[in-house]
Amino acid sequence: xxxxxxxxxxxxxxxxxxGGFRAVAEGHADxxxxxxxxGKLAAQCDRHAEQLAPHAGRYENPAGDxxxxxxxxxxxxxxxxxxxxxxxxQDLYVMAAEVDIVWTLVGQAAQGARDDDLFSVVRDCExxxxxxxKWLRTRLKQAAPQALVVA
Amino acid sequence: MNARAALPSVARLDASAFTAAQRRFGxxxxxxxxxxxxxxxxxxxxxxxxxxIADPWGPRTPYDRGGCWPVRIDRHGVGDDEAExxxxxxxxxxxxxxxxxxxxxxxxxxxxxxxxxxxVNHGRLDPKDxxxxxxxxxxxxxxxxLVREGGRLVPTDWDTAMQRIVARSRDLLAxxxxxxxxxxxxxxxLFLEEYYVLGVxxxxxxxxxxxxGNTRLCTATAATALKASFGSDGQPGSYTDVDHCDAIALYGxxxxxxxxxxxxxxxxxxxxxxxxxxxxxxxxxxxxxxxADVHLPIRAGTxxxxxxxxxxxxxxxxxxxxxxxxxxxxxxxxxxxxxxxYSLDHAAQICQVPAGEIAAAAQLIGTCEHLLSTVLQGxxxxxxxxxxxxxxxNVHLLRGMIGRPGAGVLQMNGQPTAQNTRETxxxxxxxxxxxxxxxxxxxxxxxxxNVDASTVPHWAPPTHAMQIWRYAEQGSIELLxxxxxxxxxxxxxxxxxxxxxxxxxxxxxxxxLFLTETAAxxxxxxxxxxxxxxxxTFTNADRTVHISDKAVDPPGEARADLDIFLDYARRMDFRxxxxxPLIAWTDPEEVFEAWKACSAGRPCDYTGLTYDRLRExxxxxxxxxxEAAEGTERLYTDGRFNTDPEVSESYGRDLTTxxxxxxxxxxxxxxxxRAFLQAAAFEPPPEAPSREFPLLLxxxxxxxxxxxxxxxxxxxxxQAAAPDVWVELSLxxxxxxxxxxxxxxxxxxxxxxxxxxxxxxGNRPGVVFVPFHYGYWDTGEDACxxxxxxARAANELTITAWDPVSYQPMFKVAAVDVRKAx
Numbered sequence: 001x002x003x004x005x006x007x008x009x010x011x012x013x014x015x016x017x018x019g020g021f022r023a024v025a026e027g028h029a030d031x032x033x034x035x036x037x038x039g040k041l042a043a044q045c046d047r048h049a050e051q052l053a054p055h056a057g058r059y060e061n062p063a064g065d066x067x068x069x070x071x072x073x074x075x076x077x078x079x080x081x082x083x084x085x086x087x088x089x090q091d092l093y094v095m096a097a098e099v100d101i102v103w104t105l106v107g108q109a110a111q112g113a114r115d116d117d118l119f120s121v122v123r124d125c126e127x128x129x130x131x132x133x134k135w136l137r138t139r140l141k142q143a144a145p146q147a148l149v150v151a
Numbered sequence: 152m153n154a155r156a157a158l159p160s161v162a163r164l165d166a167s168a169f170t171a172a173q174r175r176f177g178x179x180x181x182x183x184x185x186x187x188x189x190x191x192x193x194x195x196x197x198x199x200x201x202x203x204i205a206d207p208w209g210p211r212t213p214y215d216r217g218g219c220w221p222v223r224i225d226r227h228g229v230g231d232d233e234a235e236x237x238x239x240x241x242x243x244x245x246x247x248x249x250x251x252x253x254x255x256x257x258x259x260x261x262x263x264x265x266x267x268x269x270x271v272n273h274g275r276l277d278p279k280d281x282x283x284x285x286x287x288x289x290x291x292x293x294x295x296x297l298v299r300e301g302g303r304l305v306p307t308d309w310d311t312a313m314q315r316i317v318a319r320s321r322d323l324l325a326x327x328x329x330x331x332x333x334x335x336x337x338x339x340x341l342f343l344e345e346y347y348v349l350g351v352x353x354x355x356x357x358x359x360x361x362x363x364g365n366t367r368l369c370t371a372t373a374a375t376a377l378k379a380s381f382g383s384d385g386q387p388g389s390y391t392d393v394d395h396c397d398a399i400a401l402y403g404x405x406x407x408x409x410x411x412x413x414x415x416x417x418x419x420x421x422x423x424x425x426x427x428x429x430x431x432x433x434x435x436x437x438x439x440x441x442x443a444d445v446h447l448p449i450r451a452g453t454x455x456x457x458x459x460x461x462x463x464x465x466x467x468x469x470x471x472x473x474x475x476x477x478x479x480x481x482x483x484x485x486x487x488x489x490x491x492x493y494s495l496d497h498a499a500q501i502c503q504v505p506a507g508e509i510a511a512a513a514q515l516i517g518t519c520e521h522l523l524s525t526v527l528q529g530x531x532x533x534x535x536x537x538x539x540x541x542x543x544x545n546v547h548l549l550r551g552m553i554g555r556p557g558a559g560v561l562q563m564n565g566q567p568t569a570q571n572t573r574e575t576x577x578x579x580x581x582x583x584x585x586x587x588x589x590x591x592x593x594x595x596x597x598x599x600x601n602v603d604a605s606t607v608p609h610w611a612p613p614t615h616a617m618q619i620w621r622y623a624e625q626g627s628i629e630l631l632x633x634x635x636x637x638x639x640x641x642x643x644x645x646x647x648x649x650x651x652x653x654x655x656x657x658x659x660x661x662x663x664l665f666l667t668e669t670a671a672x673x674x675x676x677x678x679x680x681x682x683x684x685x686x687x688t689f690t691n692a693d694r695t696v697h698i699s700d701k702a703v704d705p706p707g708e709a710r711a712d713l714d715i716f717l718d719y720a721r722r723m724d725f726r727x728x729x730x731x732p733l734i735a736w737t738d739p740e741e742v743f744e745a746w747k748a749c750s751a752g753r754p755c756d757y758t759g760l761t762y763d764r765l766r767e768x769x770x771x772x773x774x775x776x777x778e779a780a781e782g783t784e785r786l787y788t789d790g791r792f793n794t795d796p797e798v799s800e801s802y803g804r805d806l807t808t809x810x811x812x813x814x815x816x817x818x819x820x821x822x823x824x825r826a827f828l829q830a831a832a833f834e835p836p837p838e839a840p841s842r843e844f845p846l847l848l849x850x851x852x853x854x855x856x857x858x859x860x861x862x863x864x865x866x867x868x869x870q871a872a873a874p875d876v877w878v879e880l881s882l883x884x885x886x887x888x889x890x891x892x893x894x895x896x897x898x899x900x901x902x903x904x905x906x907x908x909x910x911x912x913g914n915r916p917g918v919v920f921v922p923f924h925y926g927y928w929d930t931g932e933d934a935c936x937x938x939x940x941x942a943r944a945a946n947e948l949t950i951t952a953w954d955p956v957s958y959q960p961m962f963k964v965a966a967v968d969v970r971k972a973x
Contacts, residue, residue: 031621032951033958036837037808082625134810142611142618150331151627 003109004059010102011052017095018045020075024088027078031085034139038092041132048125055118082147086140093136100129203227203278204872207854208407208415213422217395220416224274227281228262229254239266239766241689241697243340243682244279244857246370246564247410248691250769251276253284253683253702260284260683260703269769271390271695277411279857282869284683286862292664293678294707304666304676309708309718312675317722319630319658324357330608334361334619334628337577338635339369339566340858341712342687342699344742346568346577347749348716348734349634354576355600356725356733360608361628363579364572365636367616368960369565372531374573374580375957376540377562378801379829380548382794382822383584384573385754387547387786388523388559389772390693393417393427395557398519400430400512402543403454403529404563407438408854410692418442430515432457433529434849435879435920436913445512448915449502451847452534452836452964458542459833460498461513463490465549470517475551479790481820482828486545489830501833503915516546521557528565528851533963537956538806538831545828554788561692566858568689574755575746579613579958583753584800587612588814591797599749601727612811615958617951624651632660634712635679639668640859640926643949643960644902645941662715665861668926679712680705681862687713687739688765694772694783696757698765713739754786754793787826794822806831809955836964837952840917844900844966846884848919850945851962856924864929876907876943879920880969885911888970895972900965903947906972919967921945 021042029035074095077088103126110119203209203225212221234254242249250269254262263284267274296312297304323332335353337346346364353362374384381387393399393416407414420426421442431443432454440446449457465471466487476483499506516522524546530539544560552558564570569578576582585592587609597604614622620642622628642648652659652672661673670676684705690696705711710718717736725733736742740762750757750773759775759782772782793799802817804810806829820827840847855872856863863869878896880888890896892911897904898919905921914920923945930943941947948967953960 030624032617033953033955036952037955040834041808082627131805131808131810134805134812135808138809138811142614145328145610146331146622146627150328151625 001060003106003113004056006102006106006109007052007056007059010099010106011049011056013095013099013102014045014049014052016073016075017092017099018042018049020077020092020095021045023075023078024092027080027088028085034085037135041135044128044132048128051121051125055121082143082151086143086147089136089140089143093133093140096129096133096136100126100133103129203281204855204868207278207411208418209275211419211422213419214394215424216397216420216427218423220273220394220419222267222274224265224267225276225281226262226264228284229256234261237264238683238700238702239769240683240699240702241691241770242277242280243567243689243699244283244862245277245410246567246569246692247271247277247412248567248689248693248695248697248770249276249280249412250697251280255702258703260287266769271691271693271770272412275412275415278854279863279869282866283857283862285867286865287681287683289665289865291666292706292709293666293676294709295678296708297676299674304671304673309710312677313718313722315675316632316660316719320357320723323629330357330359331361331627332629333357333359334614334623334631335363335577336616336619336631336633336636336638337362337364337572339364339366339564339569339572340635341568342685342689342739343568343571343575343746344687344739345712345716346571346575347582347742347746348713348720348736350576350582351600351734352716352720352723352725354596354607355602356720356723358606358608360611361614361619361622362577363614363616363619364569364577365616365638365641366566366569366572366578367958368641368962369528369531370569370573371579371615371959372536372540372954372957373526373562373564375537376544378799379537379541379804379806379827379956380544381787381792381826382798383754383800384580385584385786385793386561386692386694387553388561388693389784390416391784392523392557392559392561393420396427396519396521396523397425397557398428398430398515398522400432400516400522400524401439402432402524402526403531403533404525404527405433405435405437405439405529405851406525406527409527409565409852410563411854414439427523428515428519430512434915434918435851445508445515447502447504447508447512449504450915451849451918453502453833454530454533454539455535455542455831456493456498456501456833457509458539458545459490459493460495460509461516462486462542462545462549463493464495464510464513465517465546466490468513468517471549472551475790476549479551479792479825480548480828481822481825482830486828486830489832493833517550521555522547522550522552523557523559523561525561525563527563529963531957531959532961534836534961535831535834536954536959536961538829541806541829542831544826548826548828554785554790556785559785564692567691570690570692570694574690574750576613579615580800581609581613582749584755585753586800586802588802588811600733601729601731602733603728617953617958617960620648620651623654623657626654626656629656630658630660632662633669633673634662637663637667637669637859637861637926639672640944640946641923643946643962644951645944645946646903647951662712663861664709665928667859667861668928677715678707678709679715680709684709685711685713685739688743690773691770695770696760696765696773696775697770698762700766713742754798791824792826794824794826796822803827804956806956807834837961838950838964838966840966844968846917846919846967846969848898848900848921848945848948848965848967849963850921850923850949853922853924856922858924859926860924861928863924873922876905876922876925876945877910878907878969879910879912879914881914881916881918882911883916884919884969885909890969890971896969897972898948898967898969900948900950900967902950902965903941905942905944905947907943919969921948923962
């Protein structure tokens with residue numbers, strides 16, 4: 001039974017992603033949309049972590065049996081300027097993508113464990129993570145030509 | 152008989168006295184007096200040049216449900232026989248599209264009269280139009296180009312001015328990514344032909360996505376909500392729905408002041424037999440709120456919570472057309488789940504209005520048989536703009552009330568030609584309501600313009616205005632061409648905007664009638680002709696196209712905006728794929744014909760219109776084609792919407808973040824001509840009142856003025872009617888702050904501060920209202936100077952924040968502090 005590890009890793013990944021969104025919001029406060037939306041999405045990640053916490057406690061975490069570290073601490077920003085924004089949002093995209101696939105895996109495990117409560121948390125949250133990814137992709141696609149070709 | 156003397160006294164009361172009379176004597180007394188006006192003036196009356204500042208909506212001409220709105224001809228200036236000629240036009244001072252004739256005498260505009268047989272206004276005119284024509288004759292019109300020399304703007308000739316713009320453009324385009332260094336910020340007051348030329352030269356000439364209008368500030372949410380619900384832009388309803396409806400719901404739409412003639416129509420129905428019930432959602436006690444049967448003065452920024460509660464009531468009470476919903480819509484289950492948490496009590500708590508009042512509103516819109524809804528800035532410029540506007544569309548979809556006489560939605564426009572900015576792709580959309588993400592739509596444009604498809608920027612949606620300004624602030628946009636608008640007064644957070652315009656590295660071109668606050672900061676100023684001085688067409692908020700013919704010559708060397716854009720295109724020598732000139736048109740009618748080809752087969756099809764037909768017939772609604780030669784009164788009469796992937800203007804967006812869905816995701820929804828019921832949870836606005844800033848500012852409009860008063864402030868009657876800024880406070884807030892009516896107060900936000908006299912009124916407590924019209928051109932302050940003297944414009948206070956889907960800035964939710972000025 002390794003679900004406990006995954007729940008803790010997902011919890012950490014969500015907390016890190018929240019921190020990343022928050023750092024991007026503050027570091028790029030002059031981008032008004034990024035400031036407001038990244039702040040909102042950071043709070044959304046916090047709520048995901050809160051919803052996960054009680055479930056993580058229910059599953060044992062055998063010592064010395066940690067899977068490889070996830071890449072959820074990839075964020076190195078915030079950087080400055082138009083190119084910095086691109087790099088920062090790209091970091092968040094990679095982090096959110098990892099969260100996204102881990103939600104899928106935890107959802108699968110929740111079904112295997114016949115854990116309806118956990119599965120319902122997954123269903124609530126994974127949709128929001130998917131939208132976060134979509135927003136990052138939309139914003140990155142819009143910003144890339146100006147940042148990479150013009151500026 | 153002197154008709155003016157014959158008017159009973161109530162008709163000459165000013166608006167505030169009128170409402171005071173309503174308070175004292177009740178609606179019945181006022182209605183009786185109005186009815187007596189109508190009886191004396193009769194139908195088809197030519198109303199004498201009464202004082203329409205004191206009596207903005209004029210005498211009533213009541214009519215019954217299903218009847219024809221009586222003609223009443225409003226006029227000002229010279230009489231029929233005193234004019235040398237009369238030239239057809241329509242209003243350019245609001246979005247209603249009221250048709251009028253311009254009187255010409257001695258080579259100058261000398262008056263106006265309403266056109267009696269036009270579908271829009273039946274002869275009536277808004278007070279702004281009655282008097283506003285005088286502004287064109289102002290002595291301070293720009294009459295020659297100006298260029299900046301040694302820090303000052305000095306007069307020059309056209310060749311010098313245009314050569315500077317062309318030299319800078321060529322210089323920027325000579326480097327990789329040059330397209331991205333040029334941006335255009337246009338207007339809601341030019342003509343269709345001018346926008347289309349701008350669209351073509353930007354998208355196919357320069358190849359830049361950086362083009363938007365200040366329509367972003369007024370009408371972007373209307374377009375976005377229509378796309379989200381119905382697949383494409385295009386107003387579903389018609390003004391004639393007022394004639395047939397039995398209920399009207401106005402959402403954040405102070406129609407009495409923004410579209411006075413439409414309000415006359417509504418009042419005339421209200422005074423006739425079988426009048427429509429009226430719901431008003433507005434935190435202010437506007438003239439509409441005073442007339443309404445149910446008024447919900449909800450807390451600013453809570454529209455989605457209210458709309459969700461209303462929809463929950465519709466569903467719970469069975470006030471929905473289940474069969475129609477199943478056949479014609481997509482997303483009912485999600486919507487039902489999304490609105491479930493919004494009980495009357497929950498919404499009452501969020502919106503801070505009594506639950507019983509929300510229930511009454513739900514009953515009003517839920518039990519009528521023909522519902523007309525209208526939406527404007529109280530939704531568009533507020534929190535969750537697109538989500539809220541979509542919920543109004545939902546009400547009509549749930550009730551199956553769309554595309555029938557009296558059952559329609561009017562997602563309104565703020566500015567007179569905003570519709571054309573949207574149609575022609577000068578506003579952050581592609582021409583003909585095409586989808587930037589649909590390869591075939593891009594190929595159509597490339598074929599039409601005979602350019603390579605890769606020339607037309609379509610890697611992302613066209614850049615929205617707030618992002619264009621951000622690129623200019625960061626320095627990646629180095630040439631910003633502003634036509635017919637005044638961002639130094641109209642955009643949020645003005646000190647930031649002035650800083651951007653003052654940047655040495657930014658080359659600013661301004662094309663306008665007067666030396667506006669924005670023009671004063673430009674590097675090149677181009678003097679433009681205005682309404683009555685040039686020919687073109689434009690389209691109002693209910694898809695009615697009018698022609699506006701040239702009546703007089705522009706002053707001095709001023710030129711039509713069309714001629715300026717054509718001159719730039721010629722000098723830039725833009726070429727198509729065969730090496731021929733990209734833009735070879737020379738006059739407005741040629742451009743109109745080219746636009747017709749661009750519109751062919753799209754929802755906004757103009758192919759059945761010609762200049763001659765518009766002159767002969769007056770206003771005609773698009774789509775107008777060979778099959779629908781008389782135009783089209785209502786869209787979606789068969790319940791089939793523009794949501795097929797081949798037709799739709801968008802593949803959909805997430806309402807919370809604006810995230811774009813892909814073509815595959817869109818197709819997976821199998822829209823198949825069904826409309827989308829869009830669901831959204833309430834989210835609090837980005838700025839909440841705090842200890843330091845305990846009140847909420849909402850900015851807005853007043854009847855006497857349009858936009859930043861460039862014209863209306865130069866019109867004696869309108870200027871006298873509302874000469875300076877004011878600050879509206881609720882009775883409760885004024886008492887608490889020990890502020891009396893007329894006291895000079897200081898309003899402060901985290902962005903800036905302004906001062907003005909207090910007006911203590913019946914708005915909901917916690918709300919501060921400041922009209923946004925007042926800038927600095929008539930205060931003697933130099934816009935070029937860094938000074939602390941900028942203490943009049945409401946937008947010194949507003950926040951830089953926008954809706955994630957429509958990108959429309961939020962002018963209705965800034966936290967402020969108010970105290971008596973020292």
